[in-house]
Amino acid sequence: MRLFVIAGEASGDKLGAALMAGIKQLAPAVTFEGIGGPLMEAEGLSSRFPMEDLSVMGLMEVLPKYRHLKRRIAETAEAICANPPDAVITIDSPDFCLRVLRAARAVRPDLRTIHYVAPSVWAWRPGRAAKMAEVVDHVLALLPFEPPYMEAAGMTCDFVGHPVVAEPRASALEAEAFRETHMIGPDQPLVLCLPGSRAGEVKRLGPRFDEALMRLRDREPGLRVVLPTVRGVAPMVREMTARWPVAPIVVEETADKRAAFAAADLALAASGTVSLELAASRTPMVIAYDMAWLSRLIIGRLLKVDTVTLVNLVSETRAIPEFLGARCEPGPIAAALFDLIENPESRAAQHAAMALTMERLGEGGEDPGLRAARSVLAHLGRA
Incomplete structure (x- = not known):
């Protein structure tokens, strides 16, 4: 065949x-x-x-x-x-x-x-x-x-x-080793930064994600950031983040990415399948996304749902905060991330929604x- x-x-x-x-x-x-x-x-x-x-x-x-x-x-x-x-x-x-x-x-x-x-x-x-x-x-x-x-x-x-429900996940020991390797203390908040797998997404969302994380760092001075990426945009990501005021840890290898997901306390991610990967690792998240203005205008008028995050849709909740289109701004994004750090109820609601999502997807x-x-x-x- x-x-x-x-x-x-x-x-x-x-x-x-x-x-x-x-x-x-x-x-x-x-x-x-x-x-x-x-x-x-x-x-x-x-x-x-x-x-x-x-x-x-x-x-x-x-x-x-x-x-x-x-x-x-x-x-x-x-x-x-x-x-x-x-x-x-x-x-x-x-x-x-x-x-x-x-x-x-x-x-x-x-x-x-x-x-x-x-x-x-x-x-x-x-x-x-x-x-x-x-x-x-x-x-x-x-x-x-x-x-x-x-x-x-x-x-x-x-x-x-x-397939996300069957993918390998890093163990607690691997997560701990990731933090030790990158000299991240057990009490330091670790945030995943996931601005997308396409060059256009990274170019558009990267600066906004950087600004949101800088604002979060003002409130959490010990904050560390790790940015997992994929082969196609890795050179762009490394070049772009080298100019950030505090450059993130950029990881490309699959095993390192799994360990980073397990080690992280929360994530800022572009809309897409990555929300399910975060749900599988039970990593609380904030979703943000934007397009070119014309694409945003056309798609915004055609949308029939009030959320595009798959965890929200599959779990039939709205536990994951979204900042889409004109709302994709650093200030509100940073506030939502800070709420996840400070508010155990927000984290608990997300964990429940993520568990239900994985069950419904065949875990x-x-x-x-x-x-x-x-x-x-x-x-x-x-x-």
Whole structure:
């Protein structure tokens, strides 16, 4: 069996790697082609071009790279059609992935297609499900309430859980060793700074996060900051933070990142999958995010929900404070972080919401990557 797998960003790379590992366990003779990052490459994928070429988000962010992305879409669709696989599995990144599927299906109408990560039609643009159904046969959903939306649009869909519930976590000893290695005292507050995995996010959010943390440090002089990052933006992060008044500890290796999550007392993070990683490590958090002004204006008018943080949505609480769009300002963000340090009730509410989120996403059950693999093989008649 030969599968063509496409991921366009760090979170998709993580999902793709877990899925590939699950498929290899159930169908060892499988081979993979496509586009992915270091985690998928470790599972046997030889990426046709760097995944980072696709890691852009938002209208104003995409426009400067539009011609380049069009070339990548055509190149990918041509590769699929030249030697059609048993199925194409696209992972998130719908602006790129669905255009590839549309171009490939125009040439190969019988192409089998699976998309991993249901579009958040419950949040905005519900018509996306119907458009996706034109080129997608089967969907792997991360959230338990998503399958009915996909099925109503004409696709089959399985809830497979989220790989975050099965990812390794650092032990208490590893967390303690991280603090000792970086000379962080047991009573010093340690904050994770997570401004995103895309270059545009880091550029936009980094200075605001720095200012918020400087304000927090004025109230907590012993505060230390650690900034985990990913390969694609690590050089930018190191260059940017070298100019910060108090440079954070920048970590890139997976084991160091896990230890940092376990060692931290709280986190300031961009909106996205990282909120689930923080929930898995039970790290209290504040979420902040902004886009280019036009993207902010358009998406703000289309939103159907009052929160975009996955922990809030899955737990059906509003325990995690959010500062989105025009509210993404250092002063309020710093105040929310200080409240988490000083207020045990705020931390307790977050811990309860995080525990419920992990339970609903499948914590303690079968590995979600394996569940996703079973869904793929069943859909292809290979179970």
